[in-house]
Amino acid sequence: MVDGPVVAVRGEAYREVPPELARFTVTATARDRDRETTLTRLAERAAAVRVLLDSAEPAVERRETGDLRVWPQTRRSGERVVAWHGSVATTVTVTDFTALGELMLRLADQDQVEVAGPWWALRPDSPAHREARHAAIADALLRAREYAEALGARVTALLSLADTGVGPQPMLARAAYGGGAMAGGPPELELDPRPQTVQAAVEARFSITAPVLG
Incomplete structure (x- = not known):
């Protein structure tokens, strides 16, 4: 049981990073x-x-x-x-x-x-995932402080933190090349790597000091 006011927020992070x-x-x-x-x-x-x-x-x-x-x-x-x-x-x-x-x-x-x-x-253990999670937590804390500040209060403690399960969204590209001899050998082909979307989201509850109302 928590005594005193509580602010609940959602922190999010969105990144586009090069594929690995x-x-x-x-x-x-x-x-x-x-x-x-x-x-x-x-x-x-x-x-x-x-x-x-x-x-x-x-x-x-x-x-x-x-x-x-x-x-x-x-x-x-x-x-x-x-x-x-x-x-x-x-x-x-x-x-x-x-x-x-x-x-x-x-x-x-x-x-x-x-x-x-x-x-x-991206690799499953890519640092991009960790960086996105850290950024989501920082966003949640920033939002909590902004809400508390608007009430004339301040954040005092973290009560709970939950990962909402948002993961990377892979970007795909597909082309098909049929077999068969090419005259003079295969031509050159330049491919542009498509950026990968990495997302993270958390839900957090913070206790705050008594608001100053009025």
Whole structure:
């Protein structure tokens, strides 16, 4: 039980900061009437992707093989297989944005390879999150002091503080590049990293001295 007046406020912070990561997906595909031929082509194209990603280190921070699919194509009636399809997708995380455009186009230059992205993001432990939370608390304290001052009072103590759960709002950008040989090699591509929105909000209750009214 709190004796005396209390002021309850909401503190907020909004920041736009440069992204720290860029992610994109690269998908190799294959199709043939013969299942073994499809699998062989798929393995060869996936290996070619791996070689390119190996050559891009250390710009590539992480890569993860995701969806591997092999499925038959049948006629509309019956179960007769007319072709086999295969695909394997890899998610690539890049930290060196100067090499990003060139890498994506080099991958897209491979036969039967699709590249999609990039998706810009911050690291989960980015200092930007901490800075936004600190700014939200400072905003709550400033508001409480302003309300108290308007009443001729002053803030004396913090009674409670709650994070309302507002988190970062990732900004995305997506483009798709189909595979196929480009005459003379891939062209240059400059990508502009999209700023990331970081938000934080808190609800706080402060005790204040007796207001001076009248």
